[in-house]
Amino acid sequence: MNNISIKYDFKSYLNLDIYTCVGEIDKIARYCKDNFQEEVNEVIRIADDVVNKTFKFEWKWDMERTYIPYTFEDEIIWDMIPNDDPEWIFMLNRHRYWVTLGQAYALTNDEKYARAFVEQLSHWIKIVRPIENTDKTTWRTIDTGIRCENWIKAYTYFQSSEYITQEFTHIFVKSLKEHMDYLHKNYKESGKLSNWGVLENHGLLVASIFLEKIIEEKDYLNISIDRLQEQINLQVMEDGMHWEQSPMYLNEVLHCYMDTLIVCKNNNIELPNDIVEKTKKLAYADFYMKKPNHTQVCQSDSDDTDLRDMITKAAYLYSDEVLKFGAYEEIDFESIWDLGYKSIKEYKSINTKAPDQASYAFEDSGNYYMRSGWGSDDNYMYFHCGTLGSGHGHADLLHVSIFANKEDYLIDSGRYTYIEGDAKREYLKSCRAHNTTTVDDTDFTIIDGSWGYKKVATPIKHPFITKDNFDYCEGSHLGYIDRGIFTNRKVLYIKPNIWILVDEFYGEGEHEYKQHFHFAHDVYLDEQKTICKGKNGRLTLHHLNILNRSIEKTPVSYNYNKLEEQDTLTTSCENNGFTSIITVITSQDYEEKNISVEKLEVKNCNDRLLDNFEAEAIKISTQNETYTVLVCHNEIFKGKKLLKVNNYDIYGKVVLITEKKGKITREVIKY
Known part of the structure; x- marks a missing residue:
């Protein structure tokens, strides 16, 4: 065995307590059977499939999930693609399902799971060799790193089985050492700024600790730590976002x-x-x-995945009261296997504390999250105006998502697949698949295949303002500057259930302007309104401009390999010179009264009526409040600068006036 010293009682030199004390496995299994019967049943069901060589990658953090099982009637063909998607090979060779086998063994003590693990892993080691071109299939470095973690976790769950012999352990350790050498040798500069590099070197680190008493190369541990340190400083912005702009891959990095x-x-x-x-x-x-339902937005290449297990693990590791506020009340099924039995009691001892603010701006990355509060029945908006990120990024500048009445309304259309040349993949990455605007039927960022781009718009970020009663953000981009158009979107969120979008297009000449809105439910048109009817209520778009409107079914993918169709609204208008489109969005449950919206005149103190390109104002009336909003699109330079709207004297570029129970509040949001 190359560079491995074989010692007496070979298994005793493995660091079997690398994650949790081996003696605690039975306690963890008992805890899971007492508290997570649904998850236990899933583990056993999936493990039984794996024993029968049936594979369907369906755990929620599987990067490329599948929904159609595939069974190998004879031996497993490790480089087979049964569905024309190369990601299937990658998922098959990450071996996450062997962790499931190990958990099933711990939960049942059934030796069939250990036997399947030993037979399949032994077969893989014999058949799958790091030879020419396998770096693109079974021996990609990212999957090699992932395998290290999954092999080690699975082995520790099985270590008491009669099938875990010295002979098997010998080939297991030899192959694991080969993985380490491969990861060390094939590390590339590009890995410093890629989630690949993190997954590779996390695998190298875990294997180094697991084999620390066996391998002679003691530098691998320090090398992996140095690489991981360099990577986190390059990849994670100061605001805490991962530069690739995809929550799915942020969480892969966070996991590592x-x-x-x-x-x-x-x-x-x-x-x-x-x-x-x-x-x-x-x-x-x-x-x-x-979101209030605990899932991440489907930003870029991401699925609609519950985040609480990630936040729970972080709350425990940092004993953080605020993180625990957003996590599970008790240690969850996935976390207990990594954190150990002691974490149950220790986690319970951590208090919970609500954060100081409901809304938050990640200004380095250009991700803005606005909410009315932290309850499950509170409302939420996401707005993006930041860098594109990596090949996982989508053309989503100025996109907004809205969650209200305990359900999604305006959504990101998702990712669906990574297959090169797939038309739906290219559509889902495009501008038109996001809740943004386009000019002259052209995209501001142009997709080139599954991973490339022909043109990328430059974002321009603006300050974020959050108060108890409103949030305000603004974003611009230069995607149409070659057409002489500067694009800007102002977003005013009047809490809890009113959102105002002001889309501004600065330029000359005749152009066609479009807005795109993608919904989670059915939509219908009603005079100057578009209404989305959900399960718990409705979202209404009040259009203050004369627009052409059309509704069509377009693809939506909440999870990889899963596709459906939902209603998409497209509005359009043609105009010469500066153009603004104002959309007031309101949410109500089915018992609340309607909200009325109307446009108001804007005059100066000498009674000059201002043109729309100078300033516009709207009045929004609810059952208990009236809101007057002024938006100045350009500098007012003709005549007096004091403006009058709805009998109010106003000065400012964006102003909110609130009338509630006889009390009037004026707030200048932007001068």
Whole structure:
């Protein structure tokens, strides 16, 4: 065995307590059977499929999930693509399902799971070799890193089985060492700024700790820590967002760093402080991005995934009261296997504390999360005006999502597949698949295949303002500057259930302007309104401009490999010169009275009526409040600057006046 010293009682030299004490496995299994019967049943069902060589990748953090099972009647063909999607090979060779086998073994003590693990892993080691071109299939470095974690976790669950012999352990360790050498040798500069690099070196770190008493190369541990330190400082912005602009891959990176914290703490290995602190920032990104139903938005290449297990693990690792506020009340099924039995009691001892603010701006990355509060019945808006990110990024500048009445209304259309040349993949990445605007039927960012771009718009970010009664943000981009058009979107959220979109297009000449709105439910048109009827209420778009409107069914993908169709509204108008489109969006449950919206005149104090390109105002009336909103699109330079709207004297570029119970409040949002 190359560079491995074989010692007496070979298994005893493995670090079997790398995650949790081996003696606790029975306690963890009992805890799960007492508290998570649904998850236990899922584990056993999936494990039984794997025993029968039936594979369907369906755990919620499987990066590329599948919904159609595939069974190998004879031996497993590890580089087979049964569905024309190469991601199937990658999922098959990550071996997450062997962790499930190990959990099923711990839960049932049934040796069939251990036998399947040993037979399948032995077959893989014999058949799958790192030879020419396998770096693109079975031996990609990202999957090699992921395998290290999954193999080690599975082995520790099986270590008491009669099938885990010295002979099997010998080939297991030899192959794991081969993985380490491969990861060390094939590390590329590009990995410093890629989630691949994190997953690779997390695998190298875990394997180094697991085999620390066997391998002679003691530098692998320090090398992996140094690489992970460099990567987190390059990849995680100061606001805590991962630069690739995809929550799905932010969480893959977060998983690796939290797992690094766990194994290093368990094995008394000190980590650089920037790894510790930036991992916490990643967790807080999850905390603020999650919708009231606890799922992440489908931003870029992301699925509609519940974030609470990630936040729970982070709350425990940092003993953080605010993170626990957004997490599960008790240690969840997935976390207990990594954190150990002791975490149950220790987690309960952590208090919960609501954050100081409901809305939060990640200004480095251009991600803005606005909410009326932290309850499950509170409302939520997401707005994006930031960098594109990696090939996982979508053309979503100025996109908004809205969650209200405990359900989604305006949504991101998702990702569906990574297959090169798939028309739906290219559509779902495009501008038209997001709740944004386009000019002259052209895209501001142009997709080139599954991963490339022909043109990318430059975003321009503006300050974010949050108050108890409103949030305000604004975003611009240069995607149409070649057409002489500067695009801007103002967003005013009047809490709890009114959102105002002001779309501004600065330029000359005749152009066609479109808005795109993608809904989670059916939509119908009603005079100057568009209404989306959900299960619990409705979302109404009040159009203050004369627009052409059309509704069509377009693809939506909440999870990889899963596709459906939902209603999409497209509005359009043609205009010469500066153009603005104002949309007031309101949500109500089915018992609330309607909200009325009307446009108001804007005059100066000399009674000059201002043109729309100078300023516009709207009045929104509810059962208990009246809101007057002024928006100045350009500098007012003709005549007096004091403006009059609805008998109010006003000065400012964006102003909100609130009348409630006889009390009038004036707030200048932007001068």
